[in-house]
Amino acid sequence: MTAGRRVLLTTALLTVAIVATAQAHTMFLKLESFFLEPNSTNVVALLNGDFDNSENHITRDRMLDVSIVGPDGVMHPPTEAWRDTAMFHWHADSVDTALLTFETGSAGTYQIGVSTAARVFTLTAQEFNEYLVHDGVVDAIAEREAAGKTNDEAIERYSKHVKAIVQVGDARSGEWAEELGYPVEFIPLRNPYDLGVGDELQVRFLRAGEPVANQVVYANHEFNHAHDDTGGHVNAVTTRTDGDGVATIPLSAGGRWYIRAIHMVETTSEPDVDYESNWATLTFQVRGG
Numbered sequence: 001m002t003a004g005r006r007v008l009l010t011t012a013l014l015t016v017a018i019v020a021t022a023q024a025h026t027m028f029l030k031l032e033s034f035f036l037e038p039n040s041t042n043v044v045a046l047l048n049g050d051f052d053n054s055e056n057h058i059t060r061d062r063m064l065d066v067s068i069v070g071p072d073g074v075m076h077p078p079t080e081a082w083r084d085t086a087m088f089h090w091h092a093d094s095v096d097t098a099l100l101t102f103e104t105g106s107a108g109t110y111q112i113g114v115s116t117a118a119r120v121f122t123l124t125a126q127e128f129n130e131y132l133v134h135d136g137v138v139d140a141i142a143e144r145e146a147a148g149k150t151n152d153e154a155i156e157r158y159s160k161h162v163k164a165i166v167q168v169g170d171a172r173s174g175e176w177a178e179e180l181g182y183p184v185e186f187i188p189l190r191n192p193y194d195l196g197v198g199d200e201l202q203v204r205f206l207r208a209g210e211p212v213a214n215q216v217v218y219a220n221h222e223f224n225h226a227h228d229d230t231g232g233h234v235n236a237v238t239t240r241t242d243g244d245g246v247a248t249i250p251l252s253a254g255g256r257w258y259i260r261a262i263h264m265v266e267t268t269s270e271p272d273v274d275y276e277s278n279w280a281t282l283t284f285q286v287r288g289g
Helices: 003-019 125-134 138-146
Strands: 026-030 041-049 063-070 073-075 082-085 097-103 108-116 119-123 154-168 184-188 200-207 216-221 237-240 246-250 255-266 275-286
Touching: 026 108, 026 154, 026 255, 026 275, 119 125, 125 138, 125 154, 138 255, 154 184, 184 255, 184 275, 200 255, 200 275, 216 246, 237 246, 246 255
Parallel strands: 154 275
Antiparallel strands: 026 041, 041 097, 063 073, 063 108, 082 097, 108 154, 119 154, 184 200, 200 246, 216 237, 216 255, 255 275
């Protein structure tokens, strides 16, 4: 394919992203504050949309795992600890959000995780291209262009796996580094709560427990509200993992942060499925916001 045709295809994809209305949903665990008190009752929201708004709640039957890992051990909250709300907000309106009420115990650095069951859906070429552009799945865009598949519909099998790291009290503990065994997940190489504005957080991206090299990783914080021409958020950080699966995130501001990645591959492991994607996010807070 010539360079000119690549430019035309890329331009066409961007145009689709601007005019189409369907958008993929990223999932996050978000608290009003990630700094909690020991032995306290707290609420964490499972947002399915973007970091400011949730467009639909996640039903309990889709939750394969819900874990809270702290210095007192691992807790799996019961189904009744969840509730849904139509208008939940701290600093922005969020509709149709799943909320989890949980108790902290001893002081330490906790990890909260939710892993969802896979779903399969079919998208037209236009819908799939718009979704890839909007969510920055640039490698899949390039692969489809190179293979002449830009105008092909796509059947995708996807699942989402999200984690939050919260600091309870002042004492630090090592639960922030534990692997939850999700299909994809981020593992920090340092406790985020030992870092501040101006530091760098390194995270390793795992697929089936193994580091993934050259994975596109995005990061942003709650005070960065810029948008691009597609309507998507302009990320504070766009990077790739190195040969050991490690991405480096400069912490340029205080406040609540998220790191996200979509690991997408073509697949022949399941009949009538073209792509398999696993989504991962990691949320935490940096002092100073």
